[in-house]
Amino acid sequence: MNDKKHKDKDKEKEKDKYKEHHKKHPEHEITEYSEGSVARAIERRTAKLPSDLFLWAALGSIAASLVLEMSGREEKAHWIGQWVAPFLLLGIYNKIVKVAGSDRMS
Numbered sequence: 001m002n003d004k005k006h007k008d009k010d011k012e013k014e015k016d017k018y019k020e021h022h023k024k025h026p027e028h029e030i031t032e033y034s035e036g037s038v039a040r041a042i043e044r045r046t047a048k049l050p051s052d053l054f055l056w057a058a059l060g061s062i063a064a065s066l067v068l069e070m071s072g073r074e075e076k077a078h079w080i081g082q083w084v085a086p087f088l089l090l091g092i093y094n095k096i097v098k099v100a101g102s103d104r105m106s
Contacts, residue, residue, distance in 0.1 A: 043097045051098070055088070057083075057087040058091070062081070065077045065078070
């Protein structure tokens with residue numbers, strides 16, 4: 001129980017420090033901008049996708065690339081192997097949208 005009180009006090013000190021800093025340096029204040037209608041529409045749709053879908057897609061492209069490489073189809077293997085990074089980046093985008101999407105602000 002005592003630890004919780006200390007954590008709460010520490011949080012309050014951090015908030016006070018933050019407020020004081022921004023009084024001295026108003027140029028550091030975070031400015032909120034709203035997303036356009038296209039971005040909001042994309043966020044609404046991508047937030048419905050399960051996050052692990054992109055991980056499985058990346059792992060699937062690794063496996064497909066390996067199979068193609070072993071069967072001697074190197075060019076296709078390299079092309080499909082290049083899909084891994086975009087799938088993982090889409091997964092990160094999906095997670096960010098779920099956690100901090102524009103609909104969280106409104």
